[in-house]
Amino acid sequence: MDVGLTEDQIALQETTRRFLEEQSPIGALRRLADKDESFDPAVWRQGAELGWVGLFVPEDHGGFSEGFQGVVDAAIVAEELGRVVFSGPFHAVATVAFAVAQAGSDAQKAALLPALVSGDAIAAWCLSGTGAQSGVEPGGLAVTTRGDDHVIDGIAGYVQDAAIAQHLLVTARSDAGLSQFLIPTDTPGVTILPLELVDLGRRLAHVRFEDVVIGAEALVGEAGAAAAQVERQLQVAVALQCAETVGVVDRALEFTLDYVKQRYAFGRPIGGFQALKHRLADHVTQLEGAKAAAAYAAKAIQDESPDAAIAVSVAKSQCGKWGTEIVRDCLHMHGGIGMTWEHDIHFYLRRAVSNEALWGTPAAHHERLCALAGL
Incomplete structure (x- = not known):
């Protein structure tokens, strides 16, 4: 940025x-x-x-x-x-x-x-279930009351860093609306199920809640009235992810540009060939769009602008789609060396692919944009 x-x-x-x-x-x-x-x-x-x-x-x-x-x-x-x-x-x-x-x-x-x-x-946020709308809207967890206590059941999907966390922020739905709770990960009835990932530097897990009984002191805000706060949290989560994706792509494109200037074929740097020039120019254009969208989304959230939700989904649509596309093509431009474990670029592609899928895919955010526009 x-x-x-x-x-x-x-x-x-x-x-x-x-x-x-x-x-x-x-x-x-x-x-x-x-x-x-x-x-x-x-x-x-x-x-x-x-x-x-x-x-x-x-x-x-x-x-x-x-x-x-x-x-x-x-x-x-x-x-x-x-x-x-x-x-x-x-x-x-x-x-x-x-x-x-x-x-x-x-x-x-x-x-x-x-x-x-x-x-x-370390704390992690349990927001969504494991379905197609995971990361975009609350789901997967239900909360009921039992006397003065709250009881949570269900499965939260793809929870980032749950496996190393000591605390969970849990968003659950009841007939009254959304509520949030702050609980330790060792609360009886909570089971963390780590997932195997393509991104070697990230940890995801499904978190199962089976008759998890918690007291009123765990409630964050008012019961049934957390919808607006959850929306703000989602905006922050997506905006930070978009900014990270910009950094991933920016660095991958930097060392790819260095490589095509140094790698010779047919007596000249491969970056001098028109086919690669056009692709690189397209990538820079899309990256600049991603930078602008991510920067505006962060500012809109900070300023509590009325278009913050729209800005965030626009940013995720741009960063999610083009992050993966650009880094994948950067790998292709490296040729055989780009396919090896010893080269760094596969780490960048793994993170770009992971970020595209987490906190809502670009397609899910397209649907969210339509809903925000009343379509």
Whole structure:
């Protein structure tokens, strides 16, 4: 993201990039994958100490949201994370931190937010079921009352970082509407089922809730009245993902441009051939569109603009579709070396494909746009 950054935002961008280049370059993901791991807790804590999660959290609870533009600044961080295909739980933790800071009780804020800001705790959001609309709208979980308690049943699908989280933000539906709860992952009746992924630096799981009984103190906001807050959380989640995708594509296109200038065929760099020139020009055009859409979506959310929901779905439609298309073609331009484990580009393609599918596919967001337009 490089549209009209302030001095503070430039400093945030440069600090984040320098930290990632030193502590978590793309080679770090390769080393984790070679050890059959996907996450370095020490690096995550160091990143959290830079203030990544604190962008959403008030000073009273260890953050500094009052002096920053939360979603816009977090999108700057997310884009830098995409450039190295970062494996830490930034997306999940940032979204939950935003939710608790916005709607949590004083006790929930005091108990969880400082630990999220410091990197000592990890939280994940259970929003959708496992169906076609997963990631776009709540579903999969139902809540009923039993005396003074709440009882949750169902399955939340494709929950990012649930397998390494200590806390779950749970969105469930009742006859009265949507409610949200904050519970520990070791609550009786909660079962986390890790999934095998194409993205080697990401963790997804289905989370099963079987007669999970929780008290009123776990409720985030009012019972049955969480729809507006859930929509805001979804917008933040998608906007941060779009920013990450921009970083993934931007970096992949950078080293692909370097490669086609250095790789010779028939006595000249392959980047000099018209067929590749046209494809690269198209990719740059689509990437610039993705950058603009992602930047506007983040700003619209931060400003609480009336078109924020539309901006987010436009951004996901552009970033999701073209992120995968561009990085896949970058791999093709590398020829045989691009198909090997030793080259980095497959990590970027894996993340682009993963981001296209998570938090609603482009097709799902097209449907969402139609619904928002009243069609």
